[in-house]
Amino acid sequence: MGKVQVKAAVFYRPHEPLAVQELELEGPRAGEVLVRIAACGVCHSDLHFIDGLVPIASPSVLGHEAAGVVEAVGAGVASVQPGDHVVLSFIPSCGRCQYCVVGRPNLCTIGNRAMSRGTMLDGTPRFAREGRPVYQMGSIGGFASYTVVPEAGCVKIRGDMPLDRAALLGCGVMTGVGAVINTARVQAGSDVAVVGCGGVGLNVVQGAALAGAGRIIAIDVLAHKLELARQFGATHTVDASREDPVEAVRRISPGGVDYAFEVIGRPETVRQAFDMARRGGLTVVVGVPPAGAEVSLPAGAFLTEKTITGSAYGGARMPVDVPRLVELYMSGRLKLDELISRVYPLEGINDAFDALRRGEVARSIVTPL
Numbered sequence: 368m369g370k371v372q373v374k375a376a377v378f379y380r381p382h383e384p385l386a387v388q389e390l391e392l393e394g395p396r397a398g399e400v401l402v403r404i405a406a407c408g409v410c411h412s413d414l415h416f417i418d419g420l421v422p423i424a425s426p427s428v429l430g431h432e433a434a435g436v437v438e439a440v441g442a443g444v445a446s447v448q449p450g451d452h453v454v455l456s457f458i459p460s461c462g463r464c465q466y467c468v469v470g471r472p473n474l475c476t477i478g479n480r481a482m483s484r485g486t487m488l489d490g491t492p493r494f495a496r497e498g499r500p501v502y503q504m505g506s507i508g509g510f511a512s513y514t515v516v517p518e519a520g521c522v523k524i525r526g527d528m529p530l531d532r533a534a535l536l537g538c539g540v541m542t543g544v545g546a547v548i549n550t551a552r553v554q555a556g557s558d559v560a561v562v563g564c565g566g567v568g569l570n571v572v573q574g575a576a577l578a579g580a581g582r583i584i585a586i587d588v589l590a591h592k593l594e595l596a597r598q599f600g601a602t603h604t605v606d607a608s609r610e611d612p613v614e615a616v617r618r619i620s621p622g623g624v625d626y627a628f629e630v631i632g633r634p635e636t637v638r639q640a641f642d643m644a645r646r647g648g649l650t651v652v653v654g655v656p657p658a659g660a661e662v663s664l665p666a667g668a669f670l671t672e673k674t675i676t677g678s679a680y681g682g683a684r685m686p687v688d689v690p691r692l693v694e695l696y697m698s699g700r701l702k703l704d705e706l707i708s709r710v711y712p713l714e715g716i717n718d719a720f721d722a723l724r725r726g727e728v729a730r731s732i733v734t735p736l
């Protein structure tokens with residue numbers, strides 16, 4: 368199939384608004400899929416590029432939290448066909464590398480290389496403008512009317528799942544709930560602290576509730592985020608703009624919590640989370656820090672068998688986890704409607720990022736068509 372004209376939001380350089388432009392989209396090559404984007408969530412990871420905190424290939428179509436409908440497939444594609452509804456994955460795991468084989472597909476060598484380059488698995492993107500390549504954030508580029516993704520980057524979902532809700536599963540929900548269930552494996556009855564209750568952190572809170580955590584302590588600097596956190600299952604809230612969050616958490620959960628999650632991406636709050644964890648407790652860093660940032664920890668704490676780990680994409684095993692999350696939503700046990708604070712057309716994308724930067728929203732979605 369030939370080239371398609373699409374409308375997309377393109378990042379050129381930091382501290383500049385995204386440009387909403389016409390691009391050419393090449394049809395799917397072998398093993399690739401053309402998807403009409405129904406909705407794409409506005410995640411803080413995209414904002415890090417715009418704010419110049421994390422580098423990305425330029426120019427790039429941003430957006431990595433998307434769902435849509437398969438329009439066409441390239442040669443050899445077997446798992447989806449035109450008309451299927453899909454959630455897109457920003458780590459298109461190959462299924463064959465050492466990480467995939469041992470059951471850690473979120474660490475896939477090939478998928479992570481494609482994600483960080485902003486390309487398909489063969490190292491090239493499918494968008495172009497005036498003949499020059501335009502890269503695809505997370506091998507997706509979801510702020511576009513259509514995109515092409517690797518087959519391994521789409522997961523088929525049931526047709527009656529609303530696509531705008533499904534988009535959120537592509538990053539925020541998978542990352543947040545997955546950090547609790549896949550990475551930390553939170554035990555029922557244990558105490559959890561969540562530092563940062565935005566689009567991803569609220570999903571850590573609801574993941575902890577799903578796992579049957581005992582005390583779920585939500586920490587943020589904005590009162591309306593703490594109210595939302597209560598709706599998502601927090602049993603206690605701490606306003607870190609008013610009191611020391613470490614002291615507050617250690618007061619609520621004497622000795623500290625079993626699991627502390629950092630969901631902002633700042634060295635100071637990583638340290639706070641670590642200090643909130645009890646002896647033998649686990650700290651999980653979900654937030655993406657600025658490039659080059661370092662974290663300082665009290666070395667003596669390791670004698671108390673405290674551990675700290677990162678969580679990439681919530682330890683996602685997308686073909687397993689996405690249908691599970693869909694079933695949880697469809698049976699009323701996963702909150703997605705409450706996450707969508709605003710819906711923007713593609714032309715409103717820069718307003719959506721301004722609102723995210725100001726902390727006004729849980730999540731916004733962009734509907735490109």
Ligand code: CND
Nearest residue numbers: 411412563564565566567587588631632653654655679680
């Ligand atoms: P969002 O901006 O929605 O949330 C951040 C929240 O942190 C807001 O509610 C803020 O008010 C709050 N906050 C800011 N400073 C403080 C502070 N000092 N103390 C307490 N709360 C504070 O961002 P998001 O939820 O979309 O993303 C959060 C992070 O997760 C961000 O770094 C993003 O890049 C990262 C992430 C990681 C992954 C992964 O795979 N690990 C995937 N997606 C996003």
Ligand code: ZN
Nearest residue numbers: 410412538539
């Ligand atoms: Zn994200």
